[in-house]
Each structure stands twice: as C-alpha cells, then as structure tokens.
Amino acid sequence: MAHLGLIIDDVVVNKFDLEGGVLTIGRSPDNDVQIEDHAVSSYHAQIIREEDPYLEGQVQYLLEDLKSTNATKINGLKVDKQKLINGDLIEIGYSKFRFIDKHQVNLDRTAVILPE
DSSP states (O other): EEEEEEEETTTEEEEOOOSEEEEEESSSTSSSOOOTTTEEESOOEEEEEEEEESSSOEEEEEEESSSSSEEEETTTTEESSEEETTTOOEETEEEEEEEOOTOOOOOOGOOOOOOO
C-alpha cells in the first residue's frame, strides 16, 4: 500500500496511508493531513488515487496543487498536477513528505529504446 512519510531531520516521523480515493493536505483541521504552518494554505493540495489508464489492474497517484498561495513542489519543482513516482520528495510549506509505493510498476526504468 502506498503512503506519505512526513520527514523531519531526514527521519520519517509519521505515515499517512493512501488507501482512499482522495487525501487532502492543508492548514484547515478538516483535511486528512493537517499542517499547522502559515506558509500552507487552508486547502493546499490533494493526492488522487485512480486506475492507471495504461496498465490494467494498476493504480496511480496524482498530486494536485489546489491553487495554493505558496505552491507545491515535487523534487524541488513547482507543480500544478503531476503523477507521483516511488521516492518523490513533496514539499508543502516547510513540511517535507516522501511518497512511497513499493508496488508501483515503473516501466521507465525497464524500457528499451530501439534505434530506428
């Protein structure tokens, strides 16, 4: 099962399972992951779990910024909406999370590109 690991001083201190359809992240207490940080919007971002349109029986996770004031970053780059890959570092305000999905099929690593 995929999860987000909250990282403090390079140590995972809390895990949030991604078993539902949508996981919300923000400063408001009704988010699934509440971050008490003024750099975080009330409803900052969400992670959407959906069927992978290209691989039957597989799921994918998409991180979507909800028009936050201070942006959402994956591996240091601002994103609006992006597919998550096992090991991605997510930054929301001053908080950092590691996306972990050990069952993810990553075809980019096994692809063979044939010359024309």
